[in-house]
Amino acid sequence: MVGNIVGDRFVAVSFGESHGKCIGIVVDGCPAGLPLTESDIQLQLDLRKPGQSIITTQRKEEDKVEIISGVFNGFTTGAPICMVIWNKDLDSRSYELIRTIPRPGHSDYPAMIKYGGFADYRGRGRYSGRLTATLVMAGAIAQKLLDYCLGIQTTAYTIEIGGIRAKNLTLEEIKKNRYTNEVRCPDMQSAEYMRSAIMEARKDGDSLGGVVECISTGLPIGLGEPIFGSIESDLSKALFSIPAVKAIEFGSGFDGSKRRGSENNDLYIKVGDKIVTKTNNSGGILGGLSNSMPIVIRIAFKPAASIAKTQKTIDVSNGSETKLNVPGRHDPCVVPRAPPIVESVVSMVLVDHAIRAGFIPLVLKR
Amino acid sequence: MVGNIVGDRFVAVSFGESHGKCIGIVVDGCPAGLPLTESDIQLQLDLRKPGQSIITTQRKEEDKVEIISGVFNGFTTGAPICMVIWNKDLDSRSYELIRTIPRPGHSDYPAMIKYGGFADYRGRGRYSGRLTATLVMAGAIAQKLLDYCLGIQTTAYTIEIGGIRAKNLTLEEIKKNRYTNEVRCPDMQSAEYMRSAIMEARKDGDSLGGVVECISTGLPIGLGEPIFGSIESDLSKALFSIPAVKAIEFGSGFDGSKRRGSENNDLYIKVGDKIVTKTNNSGGILGGLSNSMPIVIRIAFKPAASIAKTQKTIDVSNGSETKLNVPGRHDPCVVPRAPPIVESVVSMVLVDHAIRAGFIPLVLKR
Amino acid sequence: MVGNIVGDRFVAVSFGESHGKCIGIVVDGCPAGLPLTESDIQLQLDLRKPGQSIITTQRKEEDKVEIISGVFNGFTTGAPICMVIWNKDLDSRSYELIRTIPRPGHSDYPAMIKYGGFADYRGRGRYSGRLTATLVMAGAIAQKLLDYCLGIQTTAYTIEIGGIRAKNLTLEEIKKNRYTNEVRCPDMQSAEYMRSAIMEARKDGDSLGGVVECISTGLPIGLGEPIFGSIESDLSKALFSIPAVKAIEFGSGFDGSKRRGSENNDLYIKVGDKIVTKTNNSGGILGGLSNSMPIVIRIAFKPAASIAKTQKTIDVSNGSETKLNVPGRHDPCVVPRAPPIVESVVSMVLVDHAIRAGFIPLVLKR
């Protein structure tokens, strides 16, 4: 399937450009009968919105969602749900510069070649981080559907920024604290350090990367379709659609690959009547299938490519070496805005597999 | 699409069970006119084959490929290519035990529930590492096609086992040395340490994990389809279909997320007439598109779940706690056998995107 | 793939409801570099528009297309093209009646059950003939692309209404005359009879069906992918997405099935340097592949289900028998509005296969 479409039974189709008329997404396959309003979606969108604090970009976007199909009398109808954000507060002049001068670390150069110069370069067009708002719109529906039907909840938060790692906390602590600070890190002490590091990078005209951890609970056993449709396969495919993501690990991940099998295997035990594992190094996934333990994913974001510092590059129009100060307003660190995006993408995949596996019917009970 | 099918224009369909009649794969979408014989495929298969050294499983599989469709007079015809390995040397008795007693770290428990007890449990059925041979068969065609049409070459090797990390080497050194030792590590000194670590783990009835690095060169600019069809998305989706893979990173990956933007951005420079980047922290991928630099991926494998040590588990038939000595013959470390599998999977994705983007025609020139 | 999406490399995603905010369609996979304006699309839309003559519905729709993504500086960019018609002139009150009383011949009853009463029933929601405007929008792009790149032209016209069959005409005559009359039949004499028949049916509160013929010329050899992707398979799949279509035939079709092989086979001859067939009973398709002769399809439309006559039906809310006068304004015959829809759908399929087969590149030359 073409690249702007993802999913099989819960499908999302992305469209729109950063500085065009709008950005939007169509969700097809959402069951009929889910109570849904624009507020359900706006709530998630507001968590991603820029301009919320001094550590993120100062671009003021309203990011107000409009549902233009698929919802009737407050319920989803089973028809495609098209959601749109109309663009405002646009100043595209600064992008004229980069039509032929690719910014290091950005998609500019390969996109220039791939689309023969026809692509909308204003605000990076399709490649803008702004497009992640469409993922959040689709994901908000997915999240609500998973919770409404199965009690599945997905929680993402900042676990690391600029090499500063949060200490381990319980899921309860994470849920309670993550939105109490600008960096969305539930470990308050680390959050403070992260904030300082971002401020410092910003002062230097530089940027920082980091890691988001995402935990999904309440899953039934058996989501996922081996071999190529493993739940890890589809989760990672969707997560790599988020700009700046460069690495993903499930459960003990890279660390687990340094251990011995006897240390990394999760032993089965009973807690009450339920079979669970004593540890969760598998991150809730065995053989590509959910095993009912929490799905735990860590997603690494590279430092934002747009920095104020002068960088060497090439003017593609004449092949000459040149220097560039990246224009526009940018985040010194995108990680604090990433948790709602990660939750959205993970939820889209989980709900797709839940429908495929028959855990969610096509018409919900009233 | 159902889980046993992957790809869009170069499609692979997996079938077969570890202890059934056969394992096999159908490749649809291979252009007509590629010279292809069973030896092309056997060569790759032999690199994956177990029983090659004392550090891998002693199961002796012939793993002899038979092409049963799609090739005529020594060339591919444009029709689906079905390849089969007929199973031999099977002893399924030991698996009776695990029908109701799931082995820690394996797919046994979720698969048991998902398929209601109907799945072929012998030799782990569809979940056996043995199925990776089918990936190698499809991948061998992909690799040949990429090299034949575009000069794209993909090289995977062991970069880490049991926490022992190989030192950095040039691609030439990697190509020259990787198959000179049992662990497929081109750093000879580290290879020796890795070998010892495996032997030690084996002696303890335990297992080790590790990391494979994969490098693809010769790529055109612009493979990949944003947003959901980014080349990272499709590569990671396919790579997570390999059993035991738990983490993936492109370029500087997790490490890059600890750096500043000014350190991680790859500056554009000219080498002769060609625009390249000075460093390759992006791993050859920007905005989900290949940028003509080598694609660099690291894939983490967890330590093999099958260990000789006694482990606690539950007998699902009656809910009682029990202990298990995993039966069967197993690899103390699967990493040395993984490089040809990784190369195969990466090549399948690259060739699919090369066809989609029009870099490979549907009929090759004679 | 879910039902509102069609195509593989030129993909259309339909959304919107007849009496909702809008109807729309996203086209993904359109190559970059096609000159495209809203007028290109409006031109085709205007041909489908109701309220054009006394023999079609009097509903006055503006049907004004708005492109909200994917076009920049007058050219397609390679990004998804989202097109919308904002709904106006809506009076949904009459549809309250049919919430529980299904109209004979309509989708009301199965849709009621399938969506558990959640579907938007106003103006028939997703099932409205009005949604065919979205097909025309996507098809207008496909038609332009085919003509621009390959000189492929598709011409549909009314060949039969109410059993009145047009006489055989040349393609030139068809092109010249089809839009000179309200029924879009190039045989002027038959057109007059058809018009009278429609007027008579209308007077009786009744409706008529008919047949559209569609001819595509300029095709390369080899569009289509056997077995399941035969060009006939994909054309018929797309054509049956048009409401009221109940039968399709290629070339000599049903008639050909009454002939002997020696009468129906098309003999190969040379015309100049070109190999052609003497007759075209195959309708330009052999073995599911285009053979460069014109593709000829005939599509049968049932008489419009909405008639003024009183009809027996059941009130599903209480199971009682009842009588119904179908509310709303309707076409006594939909066939005259069908040719642009048929052309659109056929073009969407042809362009998809032309891209798949490499006949159209992903970036067009300036």
Next chain:
Amino acid sequence: MVGNIVGDRFVAVSFGESHGKCIGIVVDGCPAGLPLTESDIQLQLDLRKPGQSIITTQRKEEDKVEIISGVFNGFTTGAPICMVIWNKDLDSRSYELIRTIPRPGHSDYPAMIKYGGFADYRGRGRYSGRLTATLVMAGAIAQKLLDYCLGIQTTAYTIEIGGIRAKNLTLEEIKKNRYTNEVRCPDMQSAEYMRSAIMEARKDGDSLGGVVECISTGLPIGLGEPIFGSIESDLSKALFSIPAVKAIEFGSGFDGSKRRGSENNDLYIKVGDKIVTKTNNSGGILGGLSNSMPIVIRIAFKPAASIAKTQKTIDVSNGSETKLNVPGRHDPCVVPRAPPIVESVVSMVLVDHAIRAGFIPLVLKR
């Protein structure tokens, strides 16, 4: 998706060549727990087998199916089911002739061009009618699954050959009589005439076409996904994958398009507690959705292209006009062998939609 794959949740992947090692098909998505043996499939295959009577080809094929994956202990496992027929009784010499001389009415010419001469031309390779045996294998599983889970039954029979039309019979009569004669027509008198017509055509070195009618009963309401996934769309797509099919109609079809709405609309009535329609001109499908009435399809087969009569054609190797006597053994009429093929294809589509709509679970009850 590439052309040799069909379906979404019940997927079939065709492979193999007429005169290669084998023909085969993989079915992915079949739920676990269906009792299945090779006899279930052989039974259907035997109905399609040639060489059964003097009116079909004398090629003696054993057509013995072998299941090589996906079935364990007599039940489907949820894994892909690969089925193969190993080819025997092959004499490919006569096909050397047609490497450059295309037979009128066959795929030879476009296939020659499309695959650049690399295709396996022996016995027409992938384009052979013999490949329909693979459809029957996949369809046999679909038919059993539909009957086992939902009581859906599909019955196809010859309704017309050479213009001779069977009279209308009840479904009971059809089921009772259709296999009592060589032409598979339940109207015994017409069957006799059809047989004579075939014998006469055969004597003249000619061939006949005809029409198969297919009736499916026991359907739930709501199979089908508008717009592009209408049940008519997917049925017609799959049916046009059968060689020689050139037209399809549902319910009153072409005939209905000549009627008035008041004649063609099916009125709702109650029979006991059930809402049904008085007539079934819709062929059980409204708005692309099954309405619980029998699905009625008529499929037109062109007269077999291979005839003994000398025909004019072109030698493509040198562009010269030539004459051809089609070599090989062929059916003077393929229609009598078509009913099991049609049933298979229809069942594959119905079961796919039944799974999508949640009417069949992924694990069947024991």
